[in-house]
Structure formats: C-alpha cells, structure tokens
Amino acid sequence: MGIEAVVPTLKAIGKAIRSMEEPAVEKIAEETHDDPFRVLIATLLSAQTKDAVTAGASARLFQIAHTPKTMAALTVRRIERLIYPVSFYRTKARHVKEACRQILDDFGGVVPRTMEELLTLAGVGRKTANLVLILSHASQDNICVDTHVHRISNRLGWVKTRTPDQTEQALYRVVPRKWWPDVNLYLVTWGQNVCKPVFPRCRACVVSALCPRQGVTRESRA
Numbered sequence: 001m002g003i004e005a006v007v008p009t010l011k012a013i014g015k016a017i018r019s020m021e022e023p024a025v026e027k028i029a030e031e032t033h034d035d036p037f038r039v040l041i042a043t044l045l046s047a048q049t050k051d052a053v054t055a056g057a058s059a060r061l062f063q064i065a066h067t068p069k070t071m072a073a074l075t076v077r078r079i080e081r082l083i084y085p086v087s088f089y090r091t092k093a094r095h096v097k098e099a100c101r102q103i104l105d106d107f108g109g110v111v112p113r114t115m116e117e118l119l120t121l122a123g124v125g126r127k128t129a130n131l132v133l134i135l136s137h138a139s140q141d142n143i144c145v146d147t148h149v150h151r152i153s154n155r156l157g158w159v160k161t162r163t164p165d166q167t168e169q170a171l172y173r174v175v176p177r178k179w180w181p182d183v184n185l186y187l188v189t190w191g192q193n194v195c196k197p198v199f200p201r202c203r204a205c206v207v208s209a210l211c212p213r214q215g216v217t218r219e220s221r222a
C-alpha cells in the first residue's frame with residue numbers, strides 16, 4: 001500500500017465527503033462566485049481556526065467591507081474587533097489591512113493571479129496562495145497543503161515529510177495531475193470529519209483497507 005493506492009483512495013474519499021459539510025473557505029468561494037479577494041481574506045483568517053469561527057468572522061468583516069479599497073479604509077482595531085475570536089486576530093488584522101494596501105498600491109486593486117505575486121502580500125504563504133489560485137482562478141497546476149493535507153498524506157503513506165511545504169512538493173510527484181485541485185477539498189473535509197488530528201476514526205473510515213496508518217498511535221473507539 002502507498003502510492004499505488006492514491007487514486008482509489010481519492011475516489012473513495014471523494015464519494016464519501018458528498019454527505020459532509022464543506023470547509024468554510026470553499027463555502028465562501030461558492031457564495032461569492034469565487035471572488036479572489038474574499039477567498040484570500042477568508043483563507044488568511046482560517047489559519048489555525050475552527051471553521052465555524054472563520055465563517056462568522058468572515059461574514060462580519062465582509063458585511064462591513066468586501067473590496068480592497070473599503071477594507072483598507074478600516075482601522076486595524078476595527079478589523080480586530082470584527083474578526084475576533086479567530087486565532088492570532090491581532091496579527092491577522094494587521095496582515096489584512098497591509099495586504100489590502102498592497103493590492104491597491106502594487107496591483108491596481110486586483111488580487112494578483114500568480115504564486116510569485118501572491119506571496120508578496122502580507123501574511124500570505126503557499127497555502128493561501130494555492131487556495132486562491134485553485135478556487136478563484138481554476139488553476140489545475142496547484143496542490144494546496146494545509147495541516148490536514150499534511151497529516152493525512154503522511155498517515156496514508158503517500159509521503160514521508162516533516163512540513164506542509166515538503167508535503168506539497170512530494171504530492172506533485174505522487175498524485176496524478178488531474179486530482180491536484182481536489183486534494184485540498186477532499187483531505188480537509190476528511191480531516192475535519194474522519195481522520196482527525198487526535199483519535200482518527202479509523203474504524204469508520206472507508207479507506208482503512210488502503211491506509212497503513214503511518215504514525216497513528218491512538219484511534220477513536222467510535
């Protein structure tokens with residue numbers, strides 16, 4: 001088991017997640033017709049934050065401002081109050097305001113479309129840039145790796161890596177290209193519902209026969 005199980009595993013997970021709730025940023029993308037600005041800001045807010053909190057914070061912020069110009073006009077304090085209680089809300093509020101200013105000053109008010117340009121924005125790393133490219137620009141060339149994708153790819157034995165950035169590069173080598181845009185949606189949903197960080201629900205997992213459970217020491221009894 002391992003790399004040869006990648007496609008059967010993705011197919012099984014893709015089918016199983018149809019009945020599960022979508023991750024917050026995916027929902028925001030659908031609700032905003034894939035607006036790159038709101039996908040960018042929601043992804044910035046989502047880091048190390050539960051989906052329900054990200055959804056609430058994004059909704060409050062976007063109700064007051066949903067363009068770079070209107071958001072840049074808010075004070076950092078106001079953004080902090082709107083996005084609280086997302087984790088690191090003070091740092092994220094500063095990044096949001098600074099990223100809006102950069103989009104206005106450096107990119108004519110339009111969220112850039114390339115990895116290199118996106119990475120120049122405050123608070124934006126490869127995870128955020130990849131998600132904007134996949135969800136808002138329909139990129140077929142990127143895999144977005146967050147903590148769920150990193151953890152589950154290792155448990156499944158697809159990769160053996162220490163960091164999300166290493167995982168991203170390793171996944172480009174083992175996942176067939178047509179599946180690249182789906183990896184994030186599939187594994188994030190799986191991570192939130194089944195393959196949880198602590199006590200994964202291996203007994204209820206539809207891919208348990210394809211999974212070597214690398215590094216799993218405790219699992220849910222449910």
Ligand code: SF4
Pocket residue numbers: 152155156194195196200201202203205206207208211212213216
């Ligand atoms: S069998 Fe367990 S470790 Fe493997 S994907 Fe399923 S829940 Fe995760």
